[in-house]
Structure formats: C-alpha cells, structure tokens
Amino acid sequence: MTNQLTKRSQDYSKWYNEIVIKSGLAEFSGIRGFMIIKPYGYSLWEIMKEKLDQMLKKSGHENVYFPLLIPKSIFSKEKKHTKILSEGCAVVTHYKLIKNKKKEFIIDKESRLEEELVIRPTSESIIWKTYKNWIQSYRDLPILLNQWGNVLRWEMRTRLFLRTNEFLWQEGHTAHSTQEEAIEEAEKILNIYTNFSEKILGIPVLQGIKPHTDKFYGSEKTYCIEAIMQDGKSLQIGTSHFLGQNFSKAFDVQFTNKNGKKEYVWSTSWGVSTRLIGGLIMTHSDDKGLILPPKVAPIQIVIIPIYQNKEKFDIIxxxxxxxxxxxEKEKIRVKYDNIKTLTPGWKFHEYEMKGVPIRINIGEDEVENKKVEVFRRDTREKMYLSWIDLKSSIIELLDNIQKNIYKKALDRTQKFLIKSDSYQDFKKIINNHGGFVLAHWDGTKNTVKKIQEETEATIRCIPFAFEREKGKCIYSGKPSFQRVIFSKSY
RNA sequence: CGGGGUAUAGCGUAGUUUGGUUAUCGCGCCUGGUUUGGGACCAGGAGAUCGUAGGUUCAAAUCCUGCUACCCCGACCA
Known part of the structure; x- marks a missing residue:
C-alpha cells in the first residue's frame, strides 16, 4: 500500500527515480551528482560486465588498466578533443591535508603539485602517450585493448544511472596500420554492442552514425546505437569512434610499414557505461517495478515457502x-527466501519491485501434488508446473521471458519509428508521443539548432537500416540526400 | 549558470501563516505472543541537539539575516 510507485503515465521522471531507489539498485549519495550503487545494482552491473567482457575477449581484445589521473600537459595535446571535454573536468592540485586550530582538515598549501593532475573524463590522452612507446613497426599492430574503470565528468544536470558525474564503463582503444582496418574495427564493435544490447539486455536498438554536427571531438566518424524508451525519448546506449589519425598525429605515434616507410597509426575508441542500466529500466519496467531480462537478472528465480507451522515448514x-x-547445478541464479519475519504477501511485492523474472511458491499443496506455483514477472501470469520436469520447463520459461520482453520492446520501437514529410506533422509527433522521426534534413547546423529550439528534438543519428532516398529538408525545404532520425533524448 | 522546491527519528510526514507546557502521525526497528496462499495482528518499548551559524524575544521548529546541502525544470553531454 505505502510502497507503490508513481504511475508512468502520471510522471515518468518521478517513476524512474522511485523505481531505482525502491528496487534497491542505487541511491543518492549526498554528494551532488554522485550516486551509490547498492548491492543489487552492482551485481546487475557485474553480470552485464561479465557478458560483454566475454564478447570483447572472444573478438580478440585484452583488458588493461591505466591511471585515474592524467598530467595536464598530456591531457592538453589533442586540442580538438580536449577543448570540449575540459569544460567538465575535476583537477587534483594538492596531495595533503593538515589540521587547523579548530581541528578541521584544511589543504596543506605546501603540498601543491608542480603539475596538476586531471581526473580522467576518458583515457585517450594517457593511452596514446603510452602507445607511442609501444608502437614502432607494423608488426606491433593492431593493438586491441579495453579497460574497465570509472571516469569523471562534471555534469550540469544529473540523473541516476543516465547521467552522473562519476560513472563506470569500459573504454576500448585500438591502434591499426590501415584506415580500412580501423573502420572495420569500429563497425565490428558497434555490432558487438548491438548484439549485447538486443540479445542480452533485450533492448532493441537502431544503428547509425552521428551527423557531423554532433560527433565526438577528435573523431572522424562516430557510430552509435540508439534505443527508444517507453516515454518516446531516445537514449544513446553505446558509441564507437573511428578516430582517423587524429590521436596518432597529436601524440606523434608512427610505425614503419612493410616498405620501410613511416606512417601515422589509425585508431578507434568505444564505450558503454552504467547508463545501460538506465536504459534497461526504462525499456522493460512497469508500474509494479523493475522487469529484468533473465540473462542479467541477479536473481533469476526466487522461491518462497508458505506454511502454517513448524512441522509443515520442515517438509516444505x-x-x-x-x-x-x-x-544451482544448472547455474541458475536462485534465491530461497525463508526469512520468517516477513509474510509471503510482503515478499511477493518486494520481488516484483526488484524485477525477479520468476517466482516460485511452495506450500502444502505443492508438496502433496508434486508441483509448484510459478509466477512470471513480465506478464504477471500464474501457472502450475509439475515437479517431474521442472528443470527443463523452468529453463524454457526463462528463455521465453527473455524473448517476450525483447519482442515487446521491439514492437514498441517499430511503432515509434515514424516517417514525416511536413514540419507541422513532425511537431505534432514529437509533442504528442515522441519516438524516432525519420525526416529529411539539409545538413546544416542552423536547421538542427532551430528545430531543437522549437521542438526539443535533435538528430540522433543517420540510420543504417534505411535506403538512401532524396528529398527536401523538413525545415528549410532545401535538398537532402537521406532521412535522419530526430527525437527528444535523455 | 538561471528558475523552482525541500531540509523535523532509519524512511515518509504534521506543526511554521497567527511564537507559548513533554514536537504529531504512519512505516520501519526492539521484546513477547498469535499469524503466514498478494504488503498480518495484539500488547509493550526504544529512537529528534527540528540542515547550519547568528539575531529578535521572558520564550523560537515557528519571526529576521547569512550560509550550506540535496532534489526537480532548462542550457552542456555517455
């Protein structure tokens, strides 16, 4: 009664905040823009991380760890890229605290660092400084490395998981001897992300490339995957950059090719973050709480015993x-909740809030008839399964839930994908229910700016999935080569 | 950085307009008992320097001034 969520239809934003907190994924830390990821949220992240890590390793990548702090001088080398990023950077200037007369800690001014250290907002600079030492010959290439870690970007406005000052992520940094190979790598990673998102997280995505007006500074091509949330806003859940020779030139990283000639190295970088968890929540969950895909749910099955007295409990x-x-033999993540102080009804609500895919009730009835009562979270249906082939029917059900929530999200995504050829119509769609709007664009920054001012929608990407088709810009009427995706976004 | 809001027990809150005994209620917590198939019940109990610093007053959660923190809405962005 007291612990219900705000309905999505009433206030989507409030619903989102409440679900994160009430499901026990995370909470506010008391430090602006920083959150505490709680055990349930962290174990979700660990599972996601493990799956993606396997995929990256299978495709030839190895893990490394570079420092959190980057000397300012190194950081400054790649001008284009640091120009924007530097606006949200925290800087370490001292290394010691001392106590004043009131016994409060103050900075020891004597401990000022000769060179200030930037807390990494991303690691291109320190990695490329290092790659310079590692690369001499074409035989040293490619280098395919990935790092799991945290980064810090001082954001103006933050939201749990979707945008926090500190976030956890993986960042891949690769070096190649040819442009083709680097582009291939960036595209390969985009496909891995797509697979991970759709097959593991059940989040359907649209692959595309960022328009030149909105790409990562320092990159030549920014590939992305975009997902549409239940409220019709889009969320960028992964990016993969083809960086050209920008970083190798900035850090003077050259290799000797087969012909004995020096060439600058080609590179990529790519990442996904704890933002994925935000996407997961907003894609699947309902007014009763989280709905987690079985493949990443920290608890896949919860078993709740129902009994009247001690003797009956022992049997159950x-x-x-x-x-x-x-x-457990099947490596299914199962939890047996036999805590006596909480009633079954309380537990039902709790695990529904936590998004556990399957709940099994076992009471006197079930023992007598060798069956169990099964509740599936995604459809909220109850059914009875025989104890005899329980293992196989449960494995099948988990698989079924995984597929079902993906399909549901896919149907919604397709419904949200709308072509529009008039600005009037475009504005209506964006205002009424949102979604991905496929429309022609004249390629100018000014048009993007105007449309954003008038509708809050921006270009999310130039999608791969659609044929190139000539037309007229929806805003200016000027010629356009292809449709792009417009949407309001997180 | 601009606009708005909030700060009272672990959580959620009443009280603040109009200053006045011992700061309200619910959840949670502890003890004992009865319960347990969709958020159980009874009895008893513990828990608060009312965000912070100062001021006005016989008297401040309440009035005044400064400060701080967090949340929400925009501009920046994974």
Missing part, C-alpha cells in the same frame, strides 16, 4: 532445498 523446506540444488 526439505522440498525447496532439493529444488534449489537442481537449479
């Missing part, structure tokens, strides 16, 4: 323990 307990063993 016995049966549950056997079932738990069967599931």
């Amino acid at each position: 307990d016995d049966m549950v323990k056997k079932i738990v063993k069967i599931f």
